[in-house]
Amino acid sequence: QVQLAESGGGLVQAGGSLRLSCAASRRLFSMYTMGWFRQPPGKEREFVSAIRWSGDSTYYADSVKGRFTISRDNAKNTMYLQMNKLNSEDTAVYYCAASQASGGLINRPDTYDYWGQGTQVTVSS
Numbered sequence: 001q002v003q004l005a006e007s008g009g010g011l012v013q014a015g016g017s018l019r020l021s022c023a024a025s026r027r028l029f030s031m032y033t034m035g036w037f038r039q040p041p042g043k044e045r046e047f048v049s050a051i052r053w054s055g056d057s058t059y060y061a062d063s064v065k066g067r068f069t070i071s072r073d074n075a076k077n078t079m080y081l082q083m084n085k086l087n088s089e090d091t092a093v094y095y096c097a098a099s100q101a102s103g104g105l106i107n108r109p110d111t112y113d114y115w116g117q118g119t120q121v122t123v124s125s
Contacts, residue, residue: 002026002114004096009119016123017084022096022116024077033099034072034079037109038092038121045095047107049081059106063089086123093118 003025012018020036035050049070050059058070069082079096097112104111 002031002098004098004114004116006094006096006116006119009094009121011122011124012086014087014123014125016086017082018086018121020081020083020094020096020119020121022079022081024098027077031098031100032102033106033111035097035099035106035112036070036079036081036094037097038090038094039118040089040092043092045109047109048094050106051079061107083121086121088123088125091121091123093120 005023006020008018008020010018031053033050034053036048037045038048039045047061048064049061049068051070051072053072060068067083067085072079083090095118096116098114099112
């Protein structure tokens, strides 16, 4: 079973930056898509960004496009989310996820098979 672990969350001032990491317990060559989701207080889990494990395709929610950048390092079995120009609406628990199948909508949580435990990001204004 693949286990995912997020790190890099914390407290930041509005306008600041954080880089989240998602490390896998084993090689991810069997995965098709890796993604980031977040869950703000009192809201449902929402899509943030996704990347194909093979190839260069990336995807972003409109709310983060131009501010966040997703990337991966296949050799390290690690995915990253660089978050810039953070604002209070970015406050949430951030989760990384992996999907084994090419089917399904990339922005829906039920598409993904494996999830990390989440890391808290809090942005003060």
